[in-house]
Amino acid sequence: MKSLQIRMMVNGETKDWSIAPGDLLLDVLRREGYFGVKRGCETGECGACTVLVNGRAVNSCLMFAAQAQGCEILTIEGVARGDALDPIQEAFLDHGAVQCGFCTPGMILNAKALLDQNPNPNEEEVRELLAGNFCRCTGYKKPVEAVLAAAQASRQKPWKSAPGARARTR
Amino acid sequence: MFDHIQAFYQPNSIREAVRLLRRGGRQARIVAGGTDLVVEGNRSIRFLVDVTRLGLDYIRQDRKGLVVGATATMASLVHSPKIRALADGILATAASTCGSVQVRNMATVGGNLASASPAADTATPLLVLDAMVVLAGPRGRSKVLLEKFFTGPRKTLLNGALLVEIAIPALSRGLRTGWSYQKLGRIETDIAVVNVAAGLCLDRAGRCAWARIALGAVGPTPMRAHKAEALLAGQMLTQESVDRVGDTVMQQVRPIDDLRASAEYRREMSRVLVRRALAECAARAGCSL
Numbered sequence: 351m352k353s354l355q356i357r358m359m360v361n362g363e364t365k366d367w368s369i370a371p372g373d374l375l376l377d378v379l380r381r382e383g384y385f386g387v388k389r390g391c392e393t394g395e396c397g398a399c400t401v402l403v404n405g406r407a408v409n410s411c412l413m414f415a416a417q418a419q420g421c422e423i424l425t426i427e428g429v430a431r432g433d434a435l436d437p438i439q440e441a442f443l444d445h446g447a448v449q450c451g452f453c454t455p456g457m458i459l460n461a462k463a464l465l466d467q468n469p470n471p472n473e474e475e476v477r478e479l480l481a482g483n484f485c486r487c488t489g490y491k492k493p494v495e496a497v498l499a500a501a502q503a504s505r506q507k508p509w510k511s512a513p514g515a516r517a518r519t520r
Numbered sequence: 521m522f523d524h525i526q527a528f529y530q531p532n533s534i535r536e537a538v539r540l541l542r543r544g545g546r547q548a549r550i551v552a553g554g555t556d557l558v559v560e561g562n563r564s565i566r567f568l569v570d571v572t573r574l575g576l577d578y579i580r581q582d583r584k585g586l587v588v589g590a591t592a593t594m595a596s597l598v599h600s601p602k603i604r605a606l607a608d609g610i611l612a613t614a615a616s617t618c619g620s621v622q623v624r625n626m627a628t629v630g631g632n633l634a635s636a637s638p639a640a641d642t643a644t645p646l647l648v649l650d651a652m653v654v655l656a657g658p659r660g661r662s663k664v665l666l667e668k669f670f671t672g673p674r675k676t677l678l679n680g681a682l683l684v685e686i687a688i689p690a691l692s693r694g695l696r697t698g699w700s701y702q703k704l705g706r707i708e709t710d711i712a713v714v715n716v717a718a719g720l721c722l723d724r725a726g727r728c729a730w731a732r733i734a735l736g737a738v739g740p741t742p743m744r745a746h747k748a749e750a751l752l753a754g755q756m757l758t759q760e761s762v763d764r765v766g767d768t769v770m771q772q773v774r775p776i777d778d779l780r781a782s783a784e785y786r787r788e789m790s791r792v793l794v795r796r797a798l799a800e801c802a803a804r805a806g807c808s809l
Binding site for chain 1: 522523524525526527528530551553554555558559568570572595619620621622623625626707709
């Protein structure tokens with residue numbers, strides 16, 4: 351088995367990593383210390399491993415790391431700018447949408463991808479979105495409220511993102 | 521889990537991809553979105569051939585109809601104005617129910633067909649649209665009707681070839697048609713218990729010129745219900761004729777029991793969904809039952 355050299359941009363930083371051909375993106379990110387990317391079901395159902403690849407939410411447990419060659423990856427570690435939280439993170443705190451926190455990074459990243467494309471989603475769209483993120487503590491009411499509140503806050507005060515965490519155009 | 525993979529190839533041409541597949545034989549598999557392949561976790565695979573860098577993610581119109589590249593994602597089908605405008609949007613609707621947002625951003629239409637699940641969400645709309653699939657193998661390209669492509673549960677005609685694109689023939693202009701996609705699952709984005717796609721074409725007198733009905737998850741492959749379709753051709757559309765079609769469909773399907781539903785329930789739901797689909801087709805074609 352030959353190892354592969356891949357280069358990708360993770361949270362705005364260029365990374366050159368050596369990977370095995372069968373490594374999944376989830377394995378590589380956690381190996382490199384991005385523990386906000388959670389290992390959940392490993393079958394693409396729970397959404398805990400969600401990251402953004404070129405601005406689109408994917409389950410990193412289903413993507414081979416080799417396919418991320420040349421891509422821009424955003425994990426939860428790259429969402430805040432220093433101590434300044436993203437409006438979605440603020441809203442999750444304000445609405446008590448976090449209990450154990452295991453599903454939270456995936457929810458926030460999935461919501462971020464949605465709001466970057468559709469700054470004005472309705473409740474049904476947010477609920478449909480969060481169908482890809484399982485919460486086994488508290489449910490979905492507060493996360494849904496948080497995403498809607500974040501959308502409203504962002505419309506009132508456009509968020510200037512950190513480099514590498516900016517809204518990406520397709 | 522995938523420590524048995526010895527090489528991950530990322531060819532830049534279809535020809536190279538076909539050559540790599542041939543060289544790898546039974547130990548080689550195509551990977552695109554990975555949403556089926558990774559979950560399957562087959563440990564006999566040694567070589568992966570990534571087809572997402574072949575430029576096959578297009579959706580374009582040509583003289584004969586629409587052509588959809590095999591690696592177009594479910595999300596791109598959902599958002600494509602061409603796909604949304606086609607046949608009352610049944611293919612876009614089907615794609616929008618194919619798993620979560622994250623899965624739809626990864627899963628491809630070619631993968632959905634090549635995996636050949638009897639419940640494949642995009643198979644039934646493509647069957648009623650009379651779609652053809654274009655395959656590339658060591659001996660060149662071939663084009664087959666999608667209906668012939670499926671040969672059994674998770675079995676197709678592929679045999680080491682690569683699914684390149686899907687051709688959807690244009691409908692003649694000026695036809696009065698209505699289309700519908702119906703899916704029954706525990707929630708909408710689950711794997712279907714039963715799914716149905718249907719299309720109706722009415723003539724000037726309001727008679728049914730033709731009907732097309734396809735069902736998923738009720739037999740070894742996604743299937744067309746030709747016998748039931750024939751009952752409607754040349755007939756006025758009435759509640760009785762639609763009921764008769766539902767009864768015929770029920771006799772034609774060959775469902776199994778599994779963890780999602782019993783065969784009996786699937787048979788009954790085939791009838792219900794076909795009746796609903798035909799009623800929606802009729803309404804969309806501007807005719808009430």
